[in-house]
Structure formats: C-alpha cells, structure tokens
Amino acid sequence: MLRFLTLLLLAVALPAAAVEIKDDLGHTTVITAAPQRIVSLLPSLxxxxxxxxxxxxxxxxxxxxxxxxxxxxxxxxxxxxxxxVELIAALKPDVVLVAVSSRVAERLRALGMKVVALEPRSYRDVQRVLTTIGQVLGVPDAQRVWRHIEAGVAAAASSVPAQARGVRVYYEVASGLWAAGTVSFMGETLTRLGAGNIIPPELGPFPKINPEFVVKANPALIMIGQRGSEGLAQRPGWDRIAAIQRGRVCVFKAEEGDILSRPGPRMAEAAQIMARCLREKASS
Structure with a gap:
C-alpha cells in the first residue's frame, strides 16, 4: 500500500508530457501544460x-x-x-495564436510569450489547423469538428439541383476585385457544390483580378458582399456580363460574409449559404 501511494503521489507531481507544436512558419513551440490564458488574433482561430x-x-x-x-x-x-502588444503582454497569456501574415509574432516571442502562427487557406489546412489547436489546448479528438464540417458540406451539396451544377461563378471576396480562387477554401466549397469557377488554379487562392478578365470570362453567376456590390453594373463593360444581365447576383449580408470568409468550424454554414445562392439564382 505504501508503495502504491508513493507511485500515486509521484504521478500527480509529474508534469504532463510536453507537446511540440510546429506552426505554419516552421517555428516550434513547446507546450508543457494546457494553456489557461489564450490570446487569439485571427477570427477563424x-x-x-x-x-x-x-x-x-x-x-x-x-x-x-x-x-x-x-x-x-x-x-x-x-x-x-x-x-x-503592450496590452497582450499585460494579459499574461500562456499562448498567443496569430495569423501567418501577422507582423508581431517575433516581437511577442522576444517578450517571452509562446506564439503559434496558423493561417488556414484550404480545406486541408483547416483540418490540419484543427489538429494543431487541439494539441495546443490539450483537447482530444479535435477532428470531430472536421467530421461535422464534412457532413454539413455534403448535405449542402446534395441540396443543389442538377440544373445549377456546372454554372460558372465569379466570387469577389473583397473590394478591389480580390477573387476566391479555385484553390482557396471558398473555391473548394464551390467545387464541392458542383459549381464552376472563372478563376484558374494557377492564379492562387485569392488573386487580385483585372476587371476586363471578369468581362471576358462572362460568369453566369456572381457572388459578392453587400459593400462591394454597389455600382456593380456600372463597372466598365460589366453590363455585358451574363450574370448581371439576367440578375444572377447573390449579395451577401455582413453576417453572412463573416461566415463565408472564415476557414473554420462554420464552413458547413458557409456551404449552405452558397448552396442557397445556387438554388435561387443559378437554377432559375
């Protein structure tokens, strides 16, 4: 009994096994205990x-x-x-989650903080980031969230009628003609829903597009946020685009835009929003 109690006390006293987290910048952070004070600097994270x-x-x-x-x-x-940075330091976080594009990661590390840089851009990225954050948090089976996403996207795809499949889409994700490319998570959702995309994969996930490119591509459907939709038909030459001539433009509200633009747990909801657009506009 004495030996058992000694082993039990040792087990309680020993720290949990450290976990090495390699982030999207190739930096390795050692997590010795599940963090209880977390700062997140990216909405999807x-x-x-x-x-x-x-x-x-x-x-x-x-x-x-x-x-x-x-x-x-x-x-x-x-x-x-x-x-x-000063306020972050004052919060005394155990770990800070930042975007790869963040400019403060090294400064935070220099102040002694543990920083993990992650920035999902594709479905594969989202699945990987779920695993990584699960490891950071000490949460088992983080992939349950991924299974929920996959099931929701599949359900959205099954709701798209046959006549809407293959429709060529231009998805403008931000003003200044930043588009959702085929290899972005948004573009992958379109593909899974059976839609086409006028942006070729070689242009990358979120390319800045020349207005003439869209005119020449002549999409049958346009997806765009509320702010960027103002004056759409008045863009030079855009009155000749089939989507505008036939009124096949889906304008997303700000709340919908948040869901659509964040590669994370609400991707199934994003797929449902896109699927509704295809049902209402592309199949008419």
Missing amino acids: TETVCELGACSRLVGVDRYSNYPAQVNALPRLGGLEDTN
Missing part, C-alpha cells in the same frame, strides 16, 4: 478555440473576432497592422 470547448480560456481577441457572442466581452487587441 478564435472560432476554432471556442468550438473545441475552450472559449472560457480566451483572455483577448483581435478586433474582428465576433463569434460566438461571448468573445465580444473580451479585450480587443487590434488588427494585423495595429496589434496592441
């Missing part, structure tokens, strides 16, 4: 943390993280260009 049941561990987020609703009560730490 914020949503992933919450979906994995660790929302209560968040102590600060970027200005664009707004889902789920409980994160709106957390301190706002700026965006990519104006991250408030």
